[in-house]
Each structure stands twice: as C-alpha cells, then as structure tokens.
Amino acid sequence: MPPEVSWKPEVERKFLVGFEKGERFEPERVFWVEQTYFVFPNAPETRLRKKIEKRPDGSFDVRFFETRKTGTGLVREESETERRYEEFVSLFLEYSDACLEKHSVSKKRLLSGRWEIDVFGEDLVVAEIELSSADETFPPLPRGIGLVREVT
Secondary structure, eight states, rough: OOOOOEEEEEEEEEEEEEETTTTTOOOOOEEEEEEEEOTTTOOOOOEOOOOOOOOSSOOOEEEEEEEEESSSSSSEEEEEEEEEEHHHHHHHHHHHHHHHHEEEEEEEEEEEEEEEEETTTTTEEEEEESSSSTOOOOOOOOEEEEEEEOOO
C-alpha cells in the first residue's frame, strides 16, 4: 500500500471534445503518456505515469511520476511526485503485487496554454483544465477544438 504523502487541492474540469472541421489545432507541446491505475483497499486512487516528449533536437525527455488522488467531482486532493526510473519500476512491481486491481492506458497529450488535450486512440478525445478555484471561468479553448459535453 502507498506510503503517506502531502496533499494539495486540485480543481479540474474534463470535457469530451472534437476537432473542428476546417480549423487546424496546433499544440504547443506533445507528449506520449503511459499510465497505470492501481486500486488498493481503503486507499487513495494511485497511478504511475511515464511521460515522453520529443525535444526540438530530436532527442527524448522521459519522466516518471507517482500520483495519488482522493475525493470525487470537481475539487479533489492530489499528491504528485516525480520519480527516478529505478523508483518507478520498484513501485510498479510493489503496487502490482499489493493492489486489488489495475488497468493501464496509453494516450497522446497535446498542450495548448493551460489546456491538456488527451487523445485515446482514434475515437476518444478529452480536454482538461486545472483551475485555481471551483468558480474560476476557464480560458478559451484552443483554436480547432470544440466542446461536446462535460465529463468531470
């Protein structure tokens, strides 16, 4: 089971989105993400994430994170820690043995301003925005992206 961590509030909204015809969406940065969710008895949602970004010089930046979340809905508590590769592998093996269940997802993450656009395969596109408070008005969507419905 995961050790104790320090928590911070997270206010996040998520939307199903589509790419608008005739408009070209050009992200500022692109990542490839592999993320595994672990379910533990009476414990926070726990995930391990590998994030890969291709640099302008053609090399790759690979980073590893452990994230825990509690609560439901718009405002939750979150703890995120960047991990070294060795820690990441060790935690993955430990959590895999101790969890009740796990599942993994792969996605392409497109960043534009404060918006994160996650593309899962060809059929599912989700935009998320982290806000400073539950009543903050979120910034305009990037050009070429249209909201379908909220799924927070």
